[in-house]
Structure formats: C-alpha cells, structure tokens
Amino acid sequence: MRIAKKKGAKVLTITNVLGxxxxxxxxxxxxxxxxxxxxxxxxxxxxAQLIVLYLIALKLxxxxxxxxxxxxxxxxxxxxxxxxxxxxxxxxxxxxKLLAKYENLxxxxxxxxxxIALEGALKMKEISYIHAEGYPAGELKHGPFALLGxxxxxxxxxxxxxxxxxxxxxxxxxxxxxxxxxxxxxEDDEEVSKYVDFVIRVPKTNPIFSAITHSVALQLLAYYTAxxxxxxxxxxxxxxxxxxVE
Numbered sequence: 001m002r003i004a005k006k007k008g009a010k011v012l013t014i015t016n017v018l019g020x021x022x023x024x025x026x027x028x029x030x031x032x033x034x035x036x037x038x039x040x041x042x043x044x045x046x047x048a049q050l051i052v053l054y055l056i057a058l059k060l061x062x063x064x065x066x067x068x069x070x071x072x073x074x075x076x077x078x079x080x081x082x083x084x085x086x087x088x089x090x091x092x093x094x095x096x097k098l099l100a101k102y103e104n105l106x107x108x109x110x111x112x113x114x115x116i117a118l119e120g121a122l123k124m125k126e127i128s129y130i131h132a133e134g135y136p137a138g139e140l141k142h143g144p145f146a147l148l149g150x151x152x153x154x155x156x157x158x159x160x161x162x163x164x165x166x167x168x169x170x171x172x173x174x175x176x177x178x179x180x181x182x183x184x185x186x187e188d189d190e191e192v193s194k195y196v197d198f199v200i201r202v203p204k205t206n207p208i209f210s211a212i213t214h215s216v217a218l219q220l221l222a223y224y225t226a227x228x229x230x231x232x233x234x235x236x237x238x239x240x241x242x243x244x245v246e
Contacts, residue, residue, distance in 0.1 A: 001025045014052050016045045030056075039234040041126045043219045046119070047082070050211055051075065074206055081203045085216050089224070092217060095182055095198050096224035102153055105132040106144065107218075108174070109157035110167050112210050113137070116157040116184075120218030127233050128226035137170040148177040155221070157214050158185040158192055161207035171195050184214045 001011050002025060013026035016034050023029045032048035054075060058068055099105060105124060107117035117134035124132040135144050137156070148154070154174050158167055172195055175181055181196040186204045193199055200221065202213040226233045 014049050016048065040236055040239045041123055041222075041233075043123070047212060047215065050215070051078070054209075071206065071208075074209060078205070078209065078212055081205060081213060082216050084203050085213060085220070089220055091198070091200055092220045093224050095200060096221055097228050098180070098198075099130070099153060099182070099221070100128070100225045100228035102151065103130060104147070104152050105130055106147065106152055106154045106179075107132060107134040107157070108137040108140065108154060108170065109134070109159070110137045110163035110170070111159060111161060112208065113157035113159045113163065113167065113214070116159075116211055116214045116218065117155070119215050120155060120157070120221070123219050123222035124225065126239065127222055127236050128229055128231055129237070130225065130229075137167055140170065140173070145173075145177065148174060148179045150178050150180075153180040153182065155182045155218070156184070156196070157210070157218075158183050158189070159207050159210045159214070160186050160189065160204075161210075168192070168195060184217050 001013070001022065004011055005025065010028070011026045012028040012030065013022040014030045014032065015022050016032045016037060017023075018031065030052055032045060032052055034044045034048035037043070037045045058071060061068065105121070107121040109115075109117035114134070114136045121132040121134035124130055156167070156171050156174070158164065158171070168191070171181055171183065175195060182198045182200065183192050183196040184200045184202060185192045187201040188204055189199075189201075200217050202217050205213055223233060
C-alpha cells in the first residue's frame with residue numbers, strides 16, 4: 001500500500017478492523033463491520049469482504065438499472081441463504097469424516113469456481129493440516145492429472161453458468177482416474193449426481209453469487225474435517241493472527 005501511494009495511486013482499503021495500520025495508510029476506507037474474527041482462519045470477514053467487492057462492482061457497472069436492482073435484491077437475501085447452508089450441514093459432516101482419512105486433496109473449478117477452489121483448499125490446509133491445493137479445472141492435464149488416484153479425493157466447485165458443461169467433462173476425466181469426487185452444486189442439480197461420489201448442495205442463487213454460497217460450504221467442510229482429525233481449529237499451528245513480516 002505504501003509503495004502504491006508513493007507511485008501516486010489512490011488507495012482504498014476494505015477492512016474489518018477499525019484503526020488498523022491499513023486504515024491509516026489508505027486514502028479511503030470501507031469497513032465490513034463483520035464483528036471480531038476470533039479464529040486465525042478468516043471466514044466471516046472473508047465473506048463480508050466479498051459482499052463489499054460485489055457492491056463496488058455494481059456501483060461501477062453499466063448494466064441496466066433493472067438488472068442492477070435485481071442483483072442488489074439478491075444480495076440482501078444472501079444472509080438467509082447462508083443460514084440455510086449452516087443449518088443443513090449433515091452431508092458436509094458426512095463428507096468430512098471421509099476426507100479426514102486422507103493426507104492430500106485437490107480442489108478444482110472454472111471461472112468463478114476457480115477462486116472458490118483456492119479458498120476451499122486454503123481453509124482445509126490451514127485448519128485440518130491436510131495438504132490441499134486448488135487448480136483451474138482446465139489445467140489439470142498439465143501436471144495435476146499425475147496426482148489423481150484412489151489416494152487423492154477431488155472437491156469440485158460446479159457453478160451453474162457457461163462453465164457448467166465443460167466442468168462436468170472435467171469431473172468425468174477425474175473420475176476416470178479413480179479419484180473420489182465431491183461436488184459443491186445447486187440444490188436442484190440432478191445431473192451432477194451421475195458423475196460424482198458425493199454432492200454438497202447449496203441454495204440456488206444467481207451464478208455470480210456462487211462465490212458466497214460455495215465458499216461457506218467449503219469453509220464448513222474444512223471445519224468439520226479438522227474437528228474429525230482433532231485439530232485446534234481456531235488457532236492452527238505455526239500461524240499467527242497478525243502477519244508482521246513480509
């Protein structure tokens with residue numbers, strides 16, 4: 001941030017902490033006000049930052065006003081959608097008991113699904129100590145395929161947008177290499193069940209908001225997997241709440 005300012009850039013910080021160093025450096029500040037993030041691994045603060053970024057994107061967009069208002073209306077409904085995921089966690093718990101037995105996991109996605117895969121893998125490695133990596137599904141043939149097999153389950157973020165059909169093809173390719181596949185998919189998606197071993201279902205939303213619903217489901221998956229392995233969830237080993245070195 002300091003380097004950016006020295007180069008003449010205006011800096012906007014999105015943060016959950018009032019009076020933090022970032023707020024003192026920045027020219028503009030947007031507070032998420034998500035409440036204290038007690039655990040080291042960011043969960044609600046991550047989701048809150050995503051919401052702020054959505055709002056900024058909508059403000060800057062040139063889409064028709066009617067479409068913008070529909071998206072804003074859907075954003076306002078997201079708390080109830082997230083609550084449904086938190087309340088209906090039986091399948092997530094069941095899958096976590098399986099994944100807890102493994103030492104390597106792969107997360108895949110396309111488009112919006114790729115950063116979702118990165119978030120899911122990050123939370124899993126942080127708190128369960130399972131080696132987990134996120135990959136763009138379209139790049140699997142360039143190396144990661146060599147890691148697939150019975151000892152490497154794959155978690156796939158399946159977003160119902162233009163990437164859906166080709167993502168199903170990627171999942172079929174993974175299954176052909178004997179990996180267990182867990183898909184995160186819409187609650188009304190019947191097609192995916194034909195190709196995977198487990199489906200974690202999330203409420204249907206506009207595909208652009210899949211980053212919210214899928215991330216919450218994968219954060220819960222990491223939580224229950226870590227719990228199954230007896231890990232210290234709020235304070236993972238070797239990690240600190242404040243990173244003070246570059």
